[in-house]
Amino acid sequence: MANKKKVPELRFSAFFTEWQENKIGAITDRVKGNDGRMNLPTLTIAASIGWLNQLDRFYGNIAGNEQWNYTLLSQGELSYNHGNSKSAKYGTVFELIDYREALVPRVYHSFKATGKSNPSFIEYLFSACKLDKELSKIISSGARMDGLLNISYSDFAQLRAYVPSIEEQKCIGTFYRRIDSLIALYKCKHGKFCSIRNRC
Secondary structure, three states: OOOOOOOOOOOOOOOOOOOEEEEHHHHEEEOOOOOOOOOOOEEEEEOOOEEEEHHHHHOOOOOHHHHHHOEEEEOOOEEEEOEOOOOOOOOEEEEOOOOOEEEEOOOOEEEEEOOOOOHHHHHHHHHOOOOHHHHHHHOOOOOOOOOEOOOOHHHHHOOEEEEOOHHHHHHHHHHHHHHHHHHHHHHHHOOOOHHHHOOO
16 A cells, blocks of 8 residues: 555455554554563564574574563564664564464564454554654664664554554455465475474
């Protein structure tokens, strides 16, 4: 959907209503803290791949004592890794799919969809760069010494995007998730990323 347009150029035929502008914070709730269980998978986000177990990416758990401060994320919830990279200038958002529960870095802005939003749709809003213009306005400067962009959760929650009804969000989210699965299957057949993502 082009920026500021209330009706996308391409859409599923069953939907006709205009998309409505909403703040991210109005259609999601923040997720933070944990319940003390430290034996859960400890994950990190790779911008070009998504969620990775630290054991697979770093050959060990690098969280150390900091793990007590990690966020408990449940399946279907999301995190925004506001790290700057070549493939994601303004960071990336990924939904937790392959794990029922996991611990993720507290520096990520973690959140969950409400009855007004679908997590897969929200992930694709970010992956399609629909919020890049908004992000460019609120990020106060370049990456810090730790590689993270200067954007607080409160600023992140103020991001505005046009979103359709929850029913249309679900259709769009499911559609793109299936495309992702086909791409992953194709890559696995050609021996790419299988050992990393362990999905085949």
